[in-house]
Amino acid sequence: MPTPVAGRRRPPAYRAPMLALHTSDWHLGRGLHGHDLLAAQAAFVDHLVEVVRAESVDVVLVAGDVHDRAIPPVRALELFDEALSRLRDAAAHVVVISGNHDAARRLGDKSGLLDQRISIRTNPAAVATPVVLADADGPVRVYPIPYLEPTTAHGLLPDNPGAAADGGQAGSAASPSRPADDPPTEAVGGRSQAATMHRAMRAVRADLARRPGGRAVVLAHAWVTGGAASDSERDISVGGVGNVPAGLFDGITYTALGHLHRPQSITPAVRYSGSPLAFSFSEATDPKQTLLVELGQDGLVGVRGIPVPAQRRLAVLRGTLADLLTAPAYGQHEADFVAAVLTDPVRPLDAMTTLRRRFPHALRLSHEPPPGTAETRSFGERTRGRSDLEIATAFVGHVRGAPSGRERTLLAEALGAARLAEDAA
Structure with missing residues (x-):
């Protein structure tokens, strides 16, 4: 109304x-x-x-x-x-x-x-x-x-x-x-x-x-x-x-x-x-x-x-992922459109999926670690021990937001097809 x-x-x-x-x-x-x-x-x-x-x-x-x-x-x-x-x-x-x-x-x-x-x-x-x-x-x-x-x-x-x-x-x-x-x-x-x-x-x-x-x-x-x-x-x-x-x-x-x-x-x-x-x-x-x-x-x-009455407010929240998920001060923004700026030293995995547990209307995510705490490990070191699907899923989550179940299935099928093609070659 x-x-x-x-x-x-x-x-x-x-x-x-x-x-x-x-x-x-x-x-x-x-x-x-x-x-x-x-x-x-x-x-x-x-x-x-x-x-x-x-x-x-x-x-x-x-x-x-x-x-x-x-x-x-x-x-x-x-x-x-x-x-x-x-x-x-x-x-x-x-x-x-x-x-x-x-x-x-x-x-x-x-x-x-x-x-x-x-x-x-x-x-x-x-x-x-x-x-x-x-x-x-x-x-x-x-x-x-x-x-x-x-x-x-x-x-x-x-x-x-x-x-x-x-x-x-x-x-x-x-x-x-x-x-x-x-x-x-x-x-x-x-x-x-x-x-x-x-x-x-x-x-x-x-x-x-x-x-x-x-x-x-x-x-x-x-x-x-x-x-x-x-x-x-x-x-x-x-x-x-x-x-x-x-x-x-x-x-x-x-x-x-x-x-x-x-x-x-x-x-x-x-x-x-x-x-x-x-x-x-x-x-x-x-x-x-x-x-x-x-x-x-x-x-x-x-x-x-x-x-003009806002149907849903916009909020820019800054802090570590743990703080955003638990601090009572952020409770007033749970129904808002949220742009989150994470200050964790290392970007958390599946951060958008985790963030949306409290802020279901989170739309944007960026990572700004404190000075001197940025990730220094190489890409190979950061992905060692993780499957191709885990790496691909994390990449999609990093640039756009967590993939849906259907998208994960398509990623798995694409990676499987690529492995078969390599074996055939």
Whole structure:
């Protein structure tokens, strides 16, 4: 069951701001060290719908990487379809962009057939065409900028019509002129990530310059300079060329970013919501959340994190195998996903099998002996007196985890066949 979320309390004369719920990097179909996370991702969808209902959210912003790979498993596709339908039925608009993990054309192939309250934007050519929402304070223009691969997006982005150079104003939303710390395209390396995003934002500002008043929200999937990564992102940059300067978003009411899995603020109005689930043990202590963004008459009112309940926590445990198996302090982690760092002088045999007697959800095992106590015996000395099957089984356990009974049988058959072949030769 989803965790209940307290709704807003409004004084009788209070005029509620527009509420946007910022989320990103669902990575539907992704696992954690071989463990299927789809059930946990389905629980997140339940939670998301509960938040939308409890907080009377007006629009849900999904900042890319809906899926984990270009061809997602069928169950991941079905879960995304279900999420869109349930959020629509909860009376929210939904705006989705493609990330670097999504197949843009596949994600957006049915966008023209969807309910008007659901927008999936994957085409760079449409970055200056906003999704327009409205409340008592006027329009809110959401500019969806999908992940821009410089080599392909450059020729698809709209040409700058020149409106951004006339110094005009776009009401309270943004000035179309280039921010002072925003380098010209040539200064950031031609078709780099920064140059490509610069061109997209020039088109956005040019569109804003033609529209009176209102508030502007940018939805983008990129690595903005100053953002902190975790182990689970697959870097989309080489040598820093993927970094986008935060100054590109100056003057925008709120910028909802995706790509980095840690929730973080680049500026008060430029933020990553982070992924709703941890996809690596480097995120074990990260507070997973969505961001509730309040857009008032004069712009950004505030941003509040809504915690995403963890279906199973992650824990990194360090110690000898004996300590991990017996110390009462580790009892609180028996139901967690566990990454164990063994500090025994010699790596114990079948350590993962033994560890799972107490921690059935142990997923990762590494060996870091204390300095000066590392194994010095040769491989022959360490395996003397052990059968070929014992050596092969220990090797599989060392690199991946203890083999199953069926796998042990296959190993035995393979070793037997190899001996017969040697005898025949």
